[in-house]
Amino acid sequence: MAKGKVLLEVKGLRAAVAGNEILKGVDLTIRDGEVHAIMGPNGSGKSTLAQVLAGHPAYTVLAGGATYEGKDLLDMKPEDRARAGVFLAFQYPVEIRGITNSYFLRSALNSLRRERGEPELDPIDFLQFLEQKLKSIGWDDSMMNRPVNEGFSGGEKKRNEILQLAVLEPRLAILDETDSGLDIDALKTVAEAVNQLRDPKRSFLIVTHYQRLLNYITPDVVHVLADGRIVKSGGPELAHELEAKGYDWLRDAAMVS
Amino acid sequence: MAHVDQLVGSYRAWASNGASGVPDWLKDLREGGIARFHDLGFPNMKQEAWRFTSVAPIAEGSFELAKTPARIPTLEEIRPFLLLEAGYRLVFLDGFFQQSLSTPFFDDVQSLAHVVSHRQDLVRAHLGKYAATQERPFSALNTAFVSDGAFVHVPAKTTILEPIQLLFLASGSKPVVAHPRNLVVVEREARASIVETYAALDEHSYWTNAVTEIVVADGARLDHHRVQRESHRAYHVATTQSHQGRDSTVNLHFVAFGGALARHDIGAVMAGPGGTLILNGLYLLAGAQHADHHTTIDHAADHCESHEYFNGVLDDKSRGVFTGRIVVRPGAQKTDSKQTNNNLLLSSNAHADSQPQLEIYADDVKCTHGSTVGPLDPRAMFYLESRGIGKDEARRLLTYGFAAEILGRMEVAPLRAQLDAIVRGRLAE
Numbered sequence: 001m002a003k004g005k006v007l008l009e010v011k012g013l014r015a016a017v018a019g020n021e022i023l024k025g026v027d028l029t030i031r032d033g034e035v036h037a038i039m040g041p042n043g044s045g046k047s048t049l050a051q052v053l054a055g056h057p058a059y060t061v062l063a064g065g066a067t068y069e070g071k072d073l074l075d076m077k078p079e080d081r082a083r084a085g086v087f088l089a090f091q092y093p094v095e096i097r098g099i100t101n102s103y104f105l106r107s108a109l110n111s112l113r114r115e116r117g118e119p120e121l122d123p124i125d126f127l128q129f130l131e132q133k134l135k136s137i138g139w140d141d142s143m144m145n146r147p148v149n150e151g152f153s154g155g156e157k158k159r160n161e162i163l164q165l166a167v168l169e170p171r172l173a174i175l176d177e178t179d180s181g182l183d184i185d186a187l188k189t190v191a192e193a194v195n196q197l198r199d200p201k202r203s204f205l206i207v208t209h210y211q212r213l214l215n216y217i218t219p220d221v222v223h224v225l226a227d228g229r230i231v232k233s234g235g236p237e238l239a240h241e242l243e244a245k246g247y248d249w250l251r252d253a254a255m256v257s
Numbered sequence: 258m259a260h261v262d263q264l265v266g267s268y269r270a271w272a273s274n275g276a277s278g279v280p281d282w283l284k285d286l287r288e289g290g291i292a293r294f295h296d297l298g299f300p301n302m303k304q305e306a307w308r309f310t311s312v313a314p315i316a317e318g319s320f321e322l323a324k325t326p327a328r329i330p331t332l333e334e335i336r337p338f339l340l341l342e343a344g345y346r347l348v349f350l351d352g353f354f355q356q357s358l359s360t361p362f363f364d365d366v367q368s369l370a371h372v373v374s375h376r377q378d379l380v381r382a383h384l385g386k387y388a389a390t391q392e393r394p395f396s397a398l399n400t401a402f403v404s405d406g407a408f409v410h411v412p413a414k415t416t417i418l419e420p421i422q423l424l425f426l427a428s429g430s431k432p433v434v435a436h437p438r439n440l441v442v443v444e445r446e447a448r449a450s451i452v453e454t455y456a457a458l459d460e461h462s463y464w465t466n467a468v469t470e471i472v473v474a475d476g477a478r479l480d481h482h483r484v485q486r487e488s489h490r491a492y493h494v495a496t497t498q499s500h501q502g503r504d505s506t507v508n509l510h511f512v513a514f515g516g517a518l519a520r521h522d523i524g525a526v527m528a529g530p531g532g533t534l535i536l537n538g539l540y541l542l543a544g545a546q547h548a549d550h551h552t553t554i555d556h557a558a559d560h561c562e563s564h565e566y567f568n569g570v571l572d573d574k575s576r577g578v579f580t581g582r583i584v585v586r587p588g589a590q591k592t593d594s595k596q597t598n599n600n601l602l603l604s605s606n607a608h609a610d611s612q613p614q615l616e617i618y619a620d621d622v623k624c625t626h627g628s629t630v631g632p633l634d635p636r637a638m639f640y641l642e643s644r645g646i647g648k649d650e651a652r653r654l655l656t657y658g659f660a661a662e663i664l665g666r667m668e669v670a671p672l673r674a675q676l677d678a679i680v681r682g683r684l685a686e
């Protein structure tokens with residue numbers, strides 16, 4: 001299979017939060033249409049990598065860089081990254097009081113459409129658009145008129161992230177532990193939706209602690225992050241190996257190297 | 258204390274003059290009111306219920322008792338203050354009923370001055386029976402000057418479909434005081450919806466001292482919406498007191514945008530088992546505005562449910578005060594009471610005080626309360642930004658959400674839309 005164009009290129013990325021260096025030199029190349037999984041033990045820096053790529057203000061980049069579509073990603077404001085097609089599905093989605101999901105989604109979509117020079121969608125056009133999107137991933141509109149994430153169950157919150165992904169149609173979707181806290185049925189639901197959203201023009205970076213999500217979403221590349229560095233990369237079989245052997249053997253390898 | 262004497266003097270002159278042709282029971286009620294006010298005087302900040310609010314601008318100000326307005330505005334002039342097109346309507350100017358601007362309904366939706374003589378037994382049975390004057394000097398003062406206001410009576414098993422509008426307008430340029438007195442009686446298994454609005458024809462200084470008594474009988478339902486959008490130079494003091502019976506539903510909605518200084522005492526007594534109560538309020542303040550909402554929910558019977566939600570959005574140097582007192586009486590078992598008060602500070606000079614006060618004398622009850630005071634949540638800001646929404650829009654959206662959360666609980670859609678537009682206008686300033 002011919003390889004796609006490089007979408008994201010991370011080189012020697014070092015980043016800190018509250019004075020603690022978490023990422024200690026990450027290199028990563030993601031091409032169009034590829035699905036990459038990043039696995040690793042707690043505290044290895046998986047979520048930090050996801051947050052830094054999305055532009056969370058609490059993280060400071062110390063060295064290295066990241067280009068997205070050839071542009072300096074780290075120099076862009078979070079909203080500009082989103083408008084350029086970067087999407088982060090949050091590990092802990094935030095509750096927004098008083099704003100319904102559909103109002104929120106329309107505001108976000110219209111921000112993206114303005115950027116692309118497309119006309120904004122009014123509430124009626126948006127509802128039609130939304131219904132198509134819901135149908136494409138097989139979900140109903142039961143969450144749409146509730147305030148964003150407020151009173152949602154853990155599973156509903158994660159589904160809501162994937163719904164936003166479907167509506168905003170990013171080129172790079174970063175899933176930060178979307179599987180954590182989900183029971184097996186909710187996990188399958190989310191994974192099936194993600195599979196529906198796979199596309200030659202869309203790449204995924206799936207951050208996960210467990211291998212089980214990768215039973216349903218088959219990645220092209222699996223990376224292991226330990227102590228702020230990618231210590232091993234391989235095919236989907238690497239995930240199974242990690243499941244069988246745990247992370248310790250890799251952590252030891254990282255210490256030695 | 259000079260001003261207390263001045264007010265008592267103005268009462269004496271008024272009572273012996275034009276206001277004298279009233280039944281004895283009403284005279285007695287007024288006399289009781291002025292005596293109580295004379296004893297209590299103006300509240301001061303050493304009193305627990307007034308810790309955060311000084312009424313010095315009122316106590317030291319000079320307000321003449323409002324007189325019959327010289328000029329009556331046209332319907333076109335008052336249209337901006339009417340929040341709904343349809344439905345019965347009572348319009349008051351400086352506290353005086355305006356027949357030409359109103360659409361009353363026989364003796365059921367009428368001016369209080371009219372029904373005092375035409376439905377004397379009904380008025381006498383309820384007027385002054387709910388709004389306590391014991392520790393409430395402003396309520397006592399209003400009672401002394403009881404003469405006009407809105408009267409709404411919904412007969413048993415009757416539903417009034419369109420919301421009834423009560424509009425209280427301040428007219429002119431003189432610093433006057435008006436004491437509107439409103440009585441709402443919803444009989445057994447009846448249902449109605451009311452919109453009570455306070456506004457000014459222009460931005461001048463005056464004082465409104467309003468009292469609204471609400472009685473909702475067994476199995477009845479009332480949706481009451483109170484919109485306070487007085488002049489930004491006005492002083493607004495008010496008491497709203499509801500009393501509800503068995504298996505009744507009372508939804509009280511409050512929106513406060515106006516006034517330089519506003520104090521609203523809200524009391525709700527759940528007198529019969531199985532009642533449901535919602536207190537749902539929003540205060541949206543800017544400049545040097547000060548608004549104090551002092552609420553008391555009295556669970557006097559078992560198996561009642563109360564939900565209280567107050568949100569404040571405070572900009573510039575404004576200050577919002579919220580007190581949420583919940584009393585669960587002995588025997589009010591299976592009470593289920595929830596209270597939240599969330600305050601959003603849009604400026605480092607804005608200030609909010611939030612104090613829950615729970616007094617629980619029954620053992621099998623559920624009472625929860627929570628309050629927040631703070632700036633916009635940075636996590637929420639990043640969440641919106643990560644979806645492509647710019648900083649300014651994100652800030653507006655989150656602020657709007659604080660207000661929309663409250664407005665969203667109002668079931669009258671056209672009213673909600675009007676208030677929504679006012680909120681958006683305020684936030685865009």
